[in-house]
Amino acid sequence: MNRIRKDSQWGVTLAVSLIVVIIVFLGLTHLSVIGSNIKMLIDTLQPIIIGLVLGYLVSPVEERLQRFYEGKKIKKNLAKTISIFTILIVMIVMIVIALKLIIPQLITTILDLSVSLPSMVRAYVYKINNYAQKDSQLLVFVNEGTKRFLEWFNAWMNNGMVDTMQQLVDRLLDVFGFVVNIIIGIVVMVYVLYEKDHFRGQSKKILYAVSKNRVVNGFILDTVRQCDKMFGGFITGKVIDSIIIGVLAFVGLVVLKMPYASLIAFIIGCTNIIPFFGPYVGAVPSAMLIFLVSPVKCLWFIAFVIVLQQLDGNIIGPRILGSSTGLSPFWILVSILLFGKLFGVVGMIIGVPAFATLYYVAKRLVEAALYKQDLPAETDEYINIDKIYSDNQATYLKSVRKKKSKSKPKE
Secondary structure: OHHHHHHHHHHHHHHHHHHHHHHHHHHHHOHHHHHHHHHHHHHHOHHHHHHHHHHHHHHHHHHHHHHHHHHOOOOHHHHHHHHHHHHHHHHHHHHHHHHHHHHHHHHHHHHHHHHHHHHHHHHHHHHHHHHHOOOHHHHHHHHHHHHHHHHHHHHHHHHHHHHHHHHHHHHHHHHHHHHHHHHHHHHHHHHHHHHHHHHHHHHHHHHHHHOOOHHHHHHHHHHHHHHHHHHHHHHHHHHHHHHHHHHHHHHHHHHOOOOOHHHHHHHHHHHOOOOOOHHHHHHHHHHHHHHHHOHHHHHHHHHHHHHHHHHHHHHHHHHHHOOOOOOOHHHHHHHHHHHHHHHHHHHHHHHHHHHHHHHHHHHHHHHHHHHHOOOOOOHHHHOOOOOOOOOOHHHHHHHHHHHHHHHOOOO
16 A cells, blocks of 8 residues: 555656746746736736735835824724825825826927037037047048948938937837826725735735644744845835936035936936946936037036935945845845846836845855854855864854964063
């Protein structure tokens, strides 16, 4: 009987292994089909994803508002409703203000460039030719380069510009569709905020139904809480930091009388959400826009961006974010490059907190394994040792401390 049971277990294991191998093989041979289907699914679920993300981000604000209204002797359910609608009204006002500032400026920028770009290009070409008159060899090189550039530019103005404008219209339609999805996502956010406590209870109920090990359940719940604190704290803090940087950029650009102030401030604020590379991603196209109007103002703009990013990196950012991720600069760079390669701009935004979450989970598992062996969890304890001669933690720590005390000079 035991042999039959053992053989049946081996048969089930072999069947499951074969099924897994077949699934992996089919997945690897049909990556393009799977990728297109996943993209189609994400596009379809985009409003729901936006609603979940917005609900997650504003949840701490909603909870604080609810406690505030409850402190005013308002019943819990009514306080929750008022807090959610307060957030909703603030979001609508912010979106309307942003659209009124950005869309007219964007239209004006496109019209200005389409009218003045040819004359700007010819003026710069004329200046380069005049400068090259002083050197005959340089003049030949510049004339040849200018001739080819003007041929390409005239061909682009006659033919390629139509395609570019068509692509721009397509992108604007995509933006319009995204705005519609955001509106639907805000509606989803309201339902998420209403049902979040219920969702939290359902998740715990499923966990306790699946696993009977209370120690494992406690470990999972504690890890999820810490990861939620880490992930949510970083994303929320980065959004607040980017809003502050966008406002400061707008004020500074207006004071410096820079062209396209509201549009460039919006670009700087949005790209600042991307850690490490964000300031450069926003500064490069903004500098090119300003350079077309005035090279001198472009230099002032670059200096202003450097000062602004130093202010953000040394004062504003650390005060808002603190050490919310616990990652070293090396791992931050690795996470941005890795997730950016896999998921594009969205990956660059969520890469740091996502990697920090995985890092924290791995750290907890390693520390739990060390704890079972009565070994210390601090990394510094392992830097200067080659072998561990005792399985007893007290003996190990005593030997390490003894070595440290010998290395210290006597007073």
